[in-house]
Amino acid sequence: MNRLGLSPRTMITTAPATEDVLVHGVAAVCDPLGGLYLPETGMLIVSDLHLEKGAAFARRGMMLPPYDTIATLNILAAVIARYDPKIVVSLGDNFHDRRGSEFLPADLRKMIADMARGRDWIWINGNHDPDGTTDLPGISTDELVYGGLVFRHEPSLISGKGEVAGHLHPSATVRRREKYVRRPCFATDGHRLLMPAFGVLAGGLDLNHTAMQGIFARETLVAHLLGRDRIYSVRYSNLMR
Numbered sequence: 456m457n458r459l460g461l462s463p464r465t466m467i468t469t470a471p472a473t474e475d476v477l478v479h480g481v482a483a484v485c486d487p488l489g490g491l492y493l494p495e496t497g498m499l500i501v502s503d504l505h506l507e508k509g510a511a512f513a514r515r516g517m518m519l520p521p522y523d524t525i526a527t528l529n530i531l532a533a534v535i536a537r538y539d540p541k542i543v544v545s546l547g548d549n550f551h552d553r554r555g556s557e558f559l560p561a562d563l564r565k566m567i568a569d570m571a572r573g574r575d576w577i578w579i580n581g582n583h584d585p586d587g588t589t590d591l592p593g594i595s596t597d598e599l600v601y602g603g604l605v606f607r608h609e610p611s612l613i614s615g616k617g618e619v620a621g622h623l624h625p626s627a628t629v630r631r632r633e634k635y636v637r638r639p640c641f642a643t644d645g646h647r648l649l650m651p652a653f654g655v656l657a658g659g660l661d662l663n664h665t666a667m668q669g670i671f672a673r674e675t676l677v678a679h680l681l682g683r684d685r686i687y688s689v690r691y692s693n694l695m696r
Contacts, residue, residue, distance in 0.1 A: 502621030547581025547608025626659030
């Protein structure tokens with residue numbers, strides 16, 4: 456953590472070590488900044504930005520440091536610069552509440568507009584922001600089917616094959632040098648993938664949590680943990696429980 460209490464992802468300066476995966480036969484790249492890149496379609500996926508979370512809490516009388524949105528957008532700008540995607544998809548809970556995009560300051564609104572220039576931008580609606588965005592580039596939708604995959608905010612318990620989803624903020628715990636390390640992660644069993652939360656103030660839910668039951672085939676589940684400058688891939692059977 457840095458002096459503002461923000462994610463160490465904001466401090467990455469060197470080229471990272473990514474991890475290549477297959478999601479229902481579609482090639483994808485897990486980046487330690489928290490984005491998933493699909494080379495065949497030029498699509499970058501992020502999830503659970505939770506922009507303006509500090510402002511949302513302030514409206515309810517609970518004061519948090521007001522740096523979360525700019526910190527999250529700086530990380531987003533870095534991963535966009537890394538891949539120069541044709542399409543950006545943000546998988547819901549883009550803002551922490553329904554009013555977040557409406558009250559977004561002009562300088563941060565311009566920052567998003569600059570990132571979106573020259574590319575398609577798709578906001579998937581989440582449970583925190585079901586009404587979509589206000590006066591921002593791109594379109595809002597509940598679900599996207601594209602390039603052999605389906606993109607939605609909440610994972611489906613009916614059919615998860617070919618699904619990329621967010622909502623649950625997956626994380627995993629490993630033991631390293633007699634210490635326990637818990638990190639956000641991409642989680643995939645090869646058929647579906649859950650995205651880590653991208654927002655710097657977003658928490659995480661361990662893969663062993665009851666909310667994760669029934670989502671993955673545990674025998675093929677792999678957690679791709681976000682490190683400072685690389686991805687650490689660990690089979691579910693080797694995670695701490």
